[in-house]
Amino acid sequence: MSKESEFYKKLKVSLIETTTFPTKYMFKFIIPSSDEKFKEIETIFDNLGAVISSKPSKTGKYTSLTILVKMESADTIILKYQEVSKVEGVISL
Numbered sequence: 001m002s003k004e005s006e007f008y009k010k011l012k013v014s015l016i017e018t019t020t021f022p023t024k025y026m027f028k029f030i031i032p033s034s035d036e037k038f039k040e041i042e043t044i045f046d047n048l049g050a051v052i053s054s055k056p057s058k059t060g061k062y063t064s065l066t067i068l069v070k071m072e073s074a075d076t077i078i079l080k081y082q083e084v085s086k087v088e089g090v091i092s093l
Contacts, residue, residue: 008082011077011078012078015074021072023070025069025071027069027084028064029092030062030063030064030093031062033056037087037090045067049069050067050068052066052067
């Protein structure tokens, strides 16, 4: 089993044990400062009623994103992490 699939398996167990669904879930990412990257992330959370806030780093090279969105299950959370992980340069926190 790959490290990535092991990570998602542990995350799912943790979410199921500690969270009552549906719930407001907070995603945090660091992206290279770029309108293109921001729009890619924004599109992934489009039509979900997500509240996205951003904060540039001191140097302006990176941007921190906080996304608060109602999620229906541990599986939907993991799917969003997997979609975002395909965006080049994104760091999930």
